[in-house]
Amino acid sequence: MTVxxxxxxxxxxxxxxxxxxxxxxxxxxxxxxxxxxxxxxxxLLELGLDSVARWPGFAAxxxxxxxADAGLHPEGTVxxxxxxxxxxxxxxxxxxxxxxxxxxxxLTGRELRRLEPAIxxxxxxxxxxxxxxxxxxxxxxxxxxxxxxxxxxxxxxxAVESVCDDGTAVTGVRLTDGTEVGADVVVVAAGAHSSSxxxxxxxxxxxxxxxxxxxxxxxxxLPPPSRTVRALVDGRPVYAVPRVVPGHxxxxxxxxxxxxxxDTAVTVGGVRxxxxxxxRILPGIAEYELTETAAxxxxxxxxxxxxxGRTGPDGLVAATGHGRNGMLLVPVTVAAAAAVLRxxxxxxxxxxxxxxxxxxxxxxxx
Numbered sequence: 507m508t509v510x511x512x513x514x515x516x517x518x519x520x521x522x523x524x525x526x527x528x529x530x531x532x533x534x535x536x537x538x539x540x541x542x543x544x545x546x547x548x549x550l551l552e553l554g555l556d557s558v559a560r561w562p563g564f565a566a567x568x569x570x571x572x573x574a575d576a577g578l579h580p581e582g583t584v585x586x587x588x589x590x591x592x593x594x595x596x597x598x599x600x601x602x603x604x605x606x607x608x609x610x611x612x613l614t615g616r617e618l619r620r621l622e623p624a625i626x627x628x629x630x631x632x633x634x635x636x637x638x639x640x641x642x643x644x645x646x647x648x649x650x651x652x653x654x655x656x657x658x659x660x661x662x663x664x665a666v667e668s669v670c671d672d673g674t675a676v677t678g679v680r681l682t683d684g685t686e687v688g689a690d691v692v693v694v695a696a697g698a699h700s701s702s703x704x705x706x707x708x709x710x711x712x713x714x715x716x717x718x719x720x721x722x723x724x725x726x727x728l729p730p731p732s733r734t735v736r737a738l739v740d741g742r743p744v745y746a747v748p749r750v751v752p753g754h755x756x757x758x759x760x761x762x763x764x765x766x767x768x769d770t771a772v773t774v775g776g777v778r779x780x781x782x783x784x785x786r787i788l789p790g791i792a793e794y795e796l797t798e799t800a801a802x803x804x805x806x807x808x809x810x811x812x813x814x815g816r817t818g819p820d821g822l823v824a825a826t827g828h829g830r831n832g833m834l835l836v837p838v839t840v841a842a843a844a845a846v847l848r849x850x851x852x853x854x855x856x857x858x859x860x861x862x863x864x865x866x867x868x869x870x871x872x
Contacts, residue, residue: 519687520654521679523665526647529697529832532718532802534747534760535577535646537561537834538638540610541585541736545602549858550811550831553838555608556855558637560837565641572652577645579750582636583734586618586629586787592738593631600633610635622731626789629737640734640747641833669694669704669822676821693823693843698768698803700826706818710864711827713803715769717762717776719784720755720798721791728790730756739783746784746791755797759784761830765806772799804829813861814842815852823847824861 536542539554565578587593600610611634618632619625654661665682669692678688694700698713723730736745747758762776777799785792807813807827812835817824825843828835842856852860 519660519662521662521666523663529802529804532800533643533833534758535641535643535833540635541583541638552855554834557835557838564837568649572649574649574652576649577642579640581733583638584634585736586632587738588628624731624788628786671819675819691821695825698805711805713768714806715764717801718760721757721794722797723756724795727793737787739786744783770801772801812859814859815861817861
């Protein structure tokens with residue numbers, strides 16, 4: 507979005523005190539609208555399906571703009587279960603998707619191991635979802651930075667304290683050093699910190715902590731799976747996302763979920779639980795090297811849908827609140843936000859993400 511605006515003649519500045527960090531740096535990179543779908547979140551499923559369909563074109567265009575690989579990994583996802591309770595939950599998910607016209611393939615444990623030999627004997631069944639790929643988030647972030655720099659976008663590593671307005675329209679931003687920078691349009695895309703930047707966003711986005719691990723295969727250890735492996739282990743979710751670029755770790759294991767404000771400490775319990783559950787599914791990882799532990803803050807919204815569109819005074823646009831689907835929703839967020847800035851209609855699937863759904867007037871009309 508920022509590159510397209512710059513190419514179109516707009517002066518674009520991205521204020522970020524720590525580019526390519528936070529939740530985006532820590533993310534697993536699953537692009538999983540189907541395997542993340544649950545009853546009651548049909549709008550989120552439609553938004554995710556729209557976005558995952560855009561990913562191949564988006565990645566190709568970004569790679570060309572950046573002169574670097576955007577990190578898309580086209581292999582799909584398998585969702586696996588151990589005990590009978592976990593299998594029942596997956597059957598419920600499959601039935602829900604069938605009812606929505608999104609069938610998935612049910613597989614036995616033996617069939618799963620033929621597909622992915624790294625899966626262990628504790629796995630008794632699961633689902634294959636070839637349409638849920640993944641992306642190497644760190645390659646993606648590097649490509650986005652390169653595309654911005656090549657496209658004339660200015661990156662300013664100072665922090666924004668608040669968005670300024672005159673009661674009718676935005677006038678710019680105030681930085682934490684007291685500097686005020688004028689602007690006709692401000693896009694708030696500050697993740698878990700978005701709510702503090704303008705009163706119209708107050709209380710709409712909260713931090714949701716997630717801890718992840720990165721593992722690297724050692725000599726003699728079994729290869730990692732070629733697909734993303736999502737699992738339920740005694741009711742606890744865990745995932746393993748493969749990386750194909752040397753130095754990026756062979757597997758990303760995640761992710762815990764807790765709401766503890768802006769705490770980003772990696773806990774002993776989080777590491778223990780992730781390793782225990784991941785090893786139940788992929789026993790060969792016991793021979794891998796644990797190369798990184800990290801925690802990030804997902805920007806959660808009240809209804810799990812992101813906030814994409816106009817909010818507050820004229821000229822203020824939100825692109826935040828993506829929760830666990832930040833990587834997945836990049837292409838549709840870019841398309842919707844760019845449409846708003848051009849004065850065009852947003853993609854149909856993004857209409858439910860309008861931030862004004864939380865406005866008092868909207869609540870009174872509902």
